[in-house]
Amino acid sequence: xxxxxxxxxxxxxxxxxxxxxxxxxxxxxxxxxxxxxxxxxxxxxxxxxxxxxxxxxxxxxxxxxxxxxxxxxxxxxxxxxxxxxxxxxxxxxxxxxxxxxxxxxxxxxxxxxxxxxxxxxxxxxxxxxxxxxxxxxxxxxxxxxxxxxxxxxxxxxxxxxxxxxxxxxxxxxxxxxxxxxxxxxxxxxxxxxxxxxxxxxxxxxxxxxxxxxxxxxxxxxxxxxxxxxxxxxxxxxxxxxxxxxxxxxxxxxxxxxxxxxxxxxx
Amino acid sequence: xxxxxxxxxxxxxxxxxxxxxxxxxxxxxxxxxxxxxxxxxxxxxxxxxxxxxxxxxxxxxxxxxxxxxxxxxxxxxxxxxxxxxxxxxxxxxxxxxxxxxxxxxxxxxxxxxxxxxxxxxxxxxxxxxxxxxxxxxxxxxxxxxxxxxxxxxxxxxxxxxxxxxxxxxxxxxxxxxxxxxxxxxxxxxxxxxxxxxxxxxxxxxxxxxxxxxxxxxxxxxxxxxxxxxxxxxxxxxxxxxxxxxxxxxxxxxxxxxxxxxxxxxxxxxxxxxxxxxxxxxxxxxxxxxxxxxxxxxxxxxxxxxxxxxxxxxxxxxxxxxxxxxxxxxxxx
Numbered sequence: 001x002x003x004x005x006x007x008x009x010x011x012x013x014x015x016x017x018x019x020x021x022x023x024x025x026x027x028x029x030x031x032x033x034x035x036x037x038x039x040x041x042x043x044x045x046x047x048x049x050x051x052x053x054x055x056x057x058x059x060x061x062x063x064x065x066x067x068x069x070x071x072x073x074x075x076x077x078x079x080x081x082x083x084x085x086x087x088x089x090x091x092x093x094x095x096x097x098x099x100x101x102x103x104x105x106x107x108x109x110x111x112x113x114x115x116x117x118x119x120x121x122x123x124x125x126x127x128x129x130x131x132x133x134x135x136x137x138x139x140x141x142x143x144x145x146x147x148x149x150x151x152x153x154x155x156x157x158x159x160x161x162x163x164x165x166x167x168x169x170x171x172x173x174x175x176x177x178x179x180x181x182x183x184x185x186x187x188x189x190x191x192x193x194x195x196x197x198x199x200x201x202x203x204x205x206x207x208x209x210x211x212x213x214x215x216x217x218x219x220x221x222x223x224x225x226x227x228x229x230x231x232x233x234x235x236x237x238x239x240x241x242x243x244x245x246x247x248x249x250x251x252x253x254x255x256x257x258x259x260x261x262x263x264x265x266x
Numbered sequence: 267x268x269x270x271x272x273x274x275x276x277x278x279x280x281x282x283x284x285x286x287x288x289x290x291x292x293x294x295x296x297x298x299x300x301x302x303x304x305x306x307x308x309x310x311x312x313x314x315x316x317x318x319x320x321x322x323x324x325x326x327x328x329x330x331x332x333x334x335x336x337x338x339x340x341x342x343x344x345x346x347x348x349x350x351x352x353x354x355x356x357x358x359x360x361x362x363x364x365x366x367x368x369x370x371x372x373x374x375x376x377x378x379x380x381x382x383x384x385x386x387x388x389x390x391x392x393x394x395x396x397x398x399x400x401x402x403x404x405x406x407x408x409x410x411x412x413x414x415x416x417x418x419x420x421x422x423x424x425x426x427x428x429x430x431x432x433x434x435x436x437x438x439x440x441x442x443x444x445x446x447x448x449x450x451x452x453x454x455x456x457x458x459x460x461x462x463x464x465x466x467x468x469x470x471x472x473x474x475x476x477x478x479x480x481x482x483x484x485x486x487x488x489x490x491x492x493x494x495x496x497x498x499x500x501x502x503x504x505x506x507x508x509x510x511x512x513x514x515x516x517x518x519x520x521x522x523x524x525x526x527x528x529x530x531x532x533x534x535x536x537x538x539x540x541x542x543x544x545x546x547x548x549x550x551x552x553x554x555x556x557x558x559x560x561x562x563x564x565x566x567x568x569x570x571x572x573x574x575x576x577x578x579x580x581x582x583x584x585x586x587x588x589x590x591x592x593x594x595x596x597x598x
Contacts, residue, residue: 098363100363100392101392261341
């Protein structure tokens with residue numbers, strides 16, 4: 001109960017903080033428009049060269065899949081890696097260790113709070129804009145769509161936080177986690193469908209995207225595919241499996257990291 | 267008689283880290299590096315009573331902060347035991363955190379972009395206070411720390427003195443029984459230092475909060491703490507009332523000599539006496555009392571100079587502390 005109250009306080013405080021500084025939201029929105037917009041134009045051109053359909057996927061589906069990826073990336077959950085690294089490098093970790101909170105859950109709430117406002121705003125505005133520009137894919141009219149999207153976003157959030165927390169915790173041993181972060185982040189981007197929608201992947205890569213935790217953290221991009229109505233149970237099951245496995249890895253790693261702590265100074 | 271808040275028995279902390287061996291290959295350095303060990307804290311024992319104000323001092327790298335971090339559950343000791351308010355900090359970190367406050371002078375715990383009031387409320391929630399309790403305690407702290415003029419300003423816009431008051435206030439939101447302060451006055455001007463010291467004395471008196479402080483500032487030690495523990499190279503070398511610090515460690519006396527007219531020459535001084543300052547209107551000599559007694563020194567000085575006035579006084583606390591730091595550590 002206390003953890004929820006604290007989490008709620010962190011999220012509300014940070015959302016208010018983000019609202020004080022709308023310039024950050026404008027920068028985020030501009031970034032999304034540029035990156036996602038350019039890709040959408042390119043895909044529109046490529047799809048139009050192929051009569052509007054590639055590998056049984058329409059342009060509308062590809063566009064929404066890509067938009068979901070970028071909207072979710074605005075959440076910036078991956079920043080938890082660098083936040084942990086900075087805590088370790090600066091010694092700030094000691095301040096949080098002296099408080100009656102779990103360091104990791106505090107950091108996770110913090111990350112959610114920091115990204116929630118831009119995520120919600122960009123998702124809402126982007127959804128309206130994309131619906132007007134390219135239309136809605138058929139799966140969005142199925143009753144199961146909204147509840148499963150909410151569930152997938154929730155599980156994807158947990159899995160992303162855990163995955164990137166593992167990377168961040170490595171800072172207790174190697175201090176500079178940037179090379180590891182780069183590998184993990186690019187893997188998530190590729191398997192999540194940042195460059196190419198997963199539906200267009202060759203079979204072996206699709207299987208990696210489906211069965212790896214990196215791809216599973218971005219299953220939000222799968223929700224617009226026509227197969228979603230028949231595959232959502234399996235995909236949510238995969239997410240739950242990886243959430244549990246990576247959570248165990250995080251907690252074991254954190255317990256080791258606590259013993260390893262040697263903060264600067266003294 | 268007050269009960270013990272802190273009991274430390276034979277506490278040690280050893281850090282080991284890999285060191286590169288230039289003569290070994292990179293494979294050996296990577297997979298089987300040589301390690302170096304440092305005894306940051308070496309078998310120290312002491313206790314602190316509830317409501318005491320204790321200065322825990324030593325030069326840089328003496329082991330002060332490491333000790334505080336073990337007492338607050340941040341670091342795990344290599345050996346020995348620490349008991350803070352009946353709890354083992356390494357096992358009961360969260361339970362203990364509800365009863366202690368920490369201020370690290372070189373790090374901020376406040377939320378930089380938000381008004382101070384948000385940080386205080388945030389910590390109130392962290393310490394599981396009800397909304398009503400938070401409101402009442404924030405009002406109390408704002409009044410006590412005179413923060414009304416800047417309570418609604420973002421932290422990053424506060425002066426360093428205001429920020430440090432806010433840091434201490436935030437660490438007191440849950441009325442801790444002990445407050446650990448690691449160099450709380452670092453970087454503050456004299457006015458801000460005095461203000462912070464007065465506040466700490468006030469909360470010690472009004473709320474019986476135990477104060478455990480590390481500082482390089484002699485003013486903090488003299489004006490705040492009635493007891494001083496000295497640590498050097500990880501070894502506890504002295505634990506005594508602050509007022510006795512000068513008496514126990516004094517190795518020198520200063521003598522100011524005012525001439526009848528003016529000093530025209532400065533003759534060589536006997537062994538054990540050295541010039542501290544030479545001026546035609548006043549000279550100061552430093553007497554090493556291990557080599558020559560004050561009475562003997564005065565007699566010899568009166569033979570050398572025609573004097574109008576003589577003033578004998580102890581070395582200031584800062585010099586005393588420097589002497590302690592420069593001496594080889596000898597376990598108390």
